[in-house]
Amino acid sequence: MTRRCTRCIYDETISNITFDEQGVCNYCHMHDRLNAEYPTGAAGEARLQALVAQIRQAGRGRKYDVIVGVSGGCDSSYLLYRTVQLGLRPLAVHFDNTWNSTTAVENIHDVLKKLDVDLYTYVVDNKEYDDIYRAFLEVGVPDVEAPIDIGLAAVLSMAAEKFGVQYIFEGHSFRTEGISPLGWIYMDGRYIRSVHRRFGTLPMRTYPNMLLGDFLKWTAVLQLKKIRPLYFMDYNKSEAMALLSRELGWEWYGGHHLENRFTAFWHTYFMPQRYGIDTRLLGYAALVRSGQASRDQALEWVSQPQPYDPELVEMVVKRLGYTREELDRLMQQPHKTYRDYPSYKKTFEFLRPLFWLLYRLNRVPKSFYLKYTFPDPLPERQS
Ligand SMILES: [Zn+2]
Numbered sequence: 001m002t003r004r005c006t007r008c009i010y011d012e013t014i015s016n017i018t019f020d021e022q023g024v025c026n027y028c029h030m031h032d033r034l035n036a037e038y039p040t041g042a043a044g045e046a047r048l049q050a051l052v053a054q055i056r057q058a059g060r061g062r063k064y065d066v067i068v069g070v071s072g073g074c075d076s077s078y079l080l081y082r083t084v085q086l087g088l089r090p091l092a093v094h095f096d097n098t099w100n101s102t103t104a105v106e107n108i109h110d111v112l113k114k115l116d117v118d119l120y121t122y123v124v125d126n127k128e129y130d131d132i133y134r135a136f137l138e139v140g141v142p143d144v145e146a147p148i149d150i151g152l153a154a155v156l157s158m159a160a161e162k163f164g165v166q167y168i169f170e171g172h173s174f175r176t177e178g179i180s181p182l183g184w185i186y187m188d189g190r191y192i193r194s195v196h197r198r199f200g201t202l203p204m205r206t207y208p209n210m211l212l213g214d215f216l217k218w219t220a221v222l223q224l225k226k227i228r229p230l231y232f233m234d235y236n237k238s239e240a241m242a243l244l245s246r247e248l249g250w251e252w253y254g255g256h257h258l259e260n261r262f263t264a265f266w267h268t269y270f271m272p273q274r275y276g277i278d279t280r281l282l283g284y285a286a287l288v289r290s291g292q293a294s295r296d297q298a299l300e301w302v303s304q305p306q307p308y309d310p311e312l313v314e315m316v317v318k319r320l321g322y323t324r325e326e327l328d329r330l331m332q333q334p335h336k337t338y339r340d341y342p343s344y345k346k347t348f349e350f351l352r353p354l355f356w357l358l359y360r361l362n363r364v365p366k367s368f369y370l371k372y373t374f375p376d377p378l379p380e381r382q383s
Pocket residue numbers: 005006007008009010024025026027028
């Protein structure tokens with residue numbers, strides 16, 4: 001029998017999980033620490049208002065106060081809506097990796113039009129981008145989604161630099177999205193470059209990678225500040241979705257992270273079939289911890305097998321130029337981790353005092369400091 005946290009729904013399949021005497025997991029304790037550090041309610045509102053004043057001050061004489069990343073999903077659409085409500089002048093920024101679902105594209109269009117917000121889109125060359133995804137599938141690691149996250153982070157900073165904006169809002173909420181298990185997914189710009197060098201066939205020209213030099217320029221020299229305002233808001237996912245569709249004509253696309261087709265493939269097919277990992281656990285556990293769903297309800301949700309769309313899998317196979325047999329071979333090849341390839345992990349650990357300072361100055365998220373600058377105790381290779 002697998003041991004399961006008595007408070008949330010994480011079980012022993014979650015990497016680096018530990019339990020206290022009451023059977024409560026370390027991720028629940030992490031949630032409680034974040035909850036104390038980022039209050040909601042009146043205290044959260046006061047922190048938000050102070051932040052808004054600072055951001056307005058920094059945006060004086062400029063066209064925009066803040067960059068807000070948008071994906072067409074619920075979190076980022078809601079964040080943009082609240083940013084406008086707070087009286088800030090946002091520039092919406094979208095990293096188009098050419099795998100958007102139609103609903104996502106329509107959502108971005110409808111929400112921005114209703115809110116009268118400008119959009120800056122960075123589109124990567126689709127052949128070049130698919131080449132990077134292929135390289136990640138070939139090397140045998142789980143982190144196949146790293147290129148979208150690193151690309152998005154780079155594009156947000158590029159837009160801030162281009163438009164002279166100091167602040168960047170990110171639509172993450174630990175209360176609804178959860179805390180991804182330590183050592184589960186790893187990503188950095190050097191890792192992407194080394195994986196691509198190993199198996200890529202096209203030059204990397206338009207992909208917005210984030211190498212250490214860019215990262216330090218944006219955080220330490222230009223001093224761009226990344227803020228997660230949802231941390232201070234009473235953000236209730238189902239209420240937010242209802243509000244967005246009522247007020248902005250926004251449309252639900254059927255599951256967290258599923259607004260992008262490759263992301264949907266990774267969550268619903270790649271991770272469950274290759275690693276037996278159900279990424280829905282993250283979000284459901286978060287909703288339980290923040291009281292937005294009962295534990296029984298969440299257990300009921302995860303007891304249903306993760307559905308996947310066979311047509312989506314066919315589409316991915318075709319677009320990446322594989323046959324079904326080739327994909328099956330990639331799905332079954334030995335498991336590797338980021339440790340098998342050059343990355344910045346050791347550099348990040350060496351620079352831990354610098355990143356502590358950058359976290360204290362709001363230049364990098366606390367989760368980055370915790371996840372990237374400490375030696376990784378796990379995971380043992382599962383091959
Ligand atoms: Zn727990």
